Amino acid sequence: MSANEDVAKEATFGSLPVLRSERVWNFTDFTWVNVGLAIATWAFLVGGSTAALVGFQKGLAAMVIGNAIGVAVMLLGSVVSSQRYGVEQYTLLRSVFGFGGVAVLVFTVVLFTEMGWSALLGVMFGRATTQVSNQVFGTDIGPNALPVTILALLALAIAWIVLAKGPLTMRFLNRIVSPGLALLTVGMIVLVLTKTSWNDLLAAKPLNPFPSEGLNFALAVEFNLGVGLSWWPVMGSLARLTDRPRSALWPGFIGLFGATIVAQVVGMAAALTLGDPDPTVWMVPLGGKWLGMLALLFIAFANLTSLTSIVYSTCLALRQAGGELLARFRWEWLTGGFFLLPAIISFWPNLLYDRFLVFVTWSGAFLAAICGTVIADYFVVRRQRLDLRGLYAHRAASPYHFTGGFNLSGLISTALGAVAYVVLYNPQTLDTLPAFNWLTASVPAVVVAAVAHIVLSRALNRRHLAPAVAGAVPVTTHKES
């Protein structure tokens, strides 16, 4: 089967409900999938950025609080419904936002969030490889120099070629990278512990804090909340392949909370020990010239596989949300078009990389509001019952057509949640209200969006809220617990 056929099959049939025989992951399988996802190079970057704000103990506390809440909210907003109905999340979201509303979200929040992550990974590839050049050839290439941009563009080009070859090539690369990153994490733990003592680690000062200690901790919590929420765009599509509700929820929490914390803590410890938040700077001082170079080359390679995974799932979502228009685009052109903005961003390597906190919290503002709306819709408004046939019906024939394809309740609620976030904490100006230090911004955003959706649904969508029983598939008539 050619790459195009492979992708076309997944992009079209991938949006259909899976059958029992296709649910291939049990509890253990899905735990390993999530652990593999969690131990990625960006976890080191998160650890380094947390160390910029707070010391080790407060950083660990911020990671525990932020990831626990963020991952739990994200799981309830994506994997629970996808697991039950065996359907990827962008199709299920039609019940929350309408057909057109899903397209709006995919082409704005999801697209720009994933483009940002792609640009970050490209620049990280550039910085890792220029560090290798500095060691081997004695060059003195700075973190924002032109060669970093050129190598970032090379990373995007390689990722494009891998994507064009289809998902099988990506799966092969991921099988090498996941165990390798776990090994790298363990190696870093050993090396960090040989470089510093436990007492020195606890006494290490944050790298670049703001004057207010309370604000630094609140920002660190908010940042880690954003990190937990940032899994949302990809998790529903994975969870539909699990065999039980518990096989989706708990492995998600174990992997994305537990394994993420380990990798982030290692990153934070390395950053505090070496005095730099950038993971590409740590490897040579930690491992020496040759081991450090090997680690840097592996990080560069690992970034390529993360990059292809992100772009693959996002472009599939674009195809599914884009309807007939994007279905006509050749896969190579669609993925190529996706790389355009990350390529432009690569000319300013520090734009997102050195403002990682700002980027993560901006995307967290929208993802928190989306999750709040989705949780309220699935658990409260629809009481875990959806009309599976209706999700696939054509336009006005679907109960999820709402107003011209847009569920105004879902969209307005999400907007209100995002506004609540920005009022409490503006990621651009860093202005905060006093309540931010206690409530964070993401948690109120989830609550505001959820309450607004419950109220607005009752007011605007009374006729769409009848229980989905008549003519429905058995999943909607299963005995409720």
Next chain:
Amino acid sequence: MDVKDSALRAELDRRLVTLERDESGDPAHAPLAAADLWLLAAIVVALTIAGWVMA
């Protein structure tokens, strides 16, 4: 998904019929139990409190 694609609609209908006929009552389609939701909430609250104490 192109809802007017006849091959796709046929595959969708086949799957919906199979779900209706063969998978009724399958535990894969059960709703998430309330006990799991409460346990998740309790773990998150416990971790949040532990975090605040640690900070």
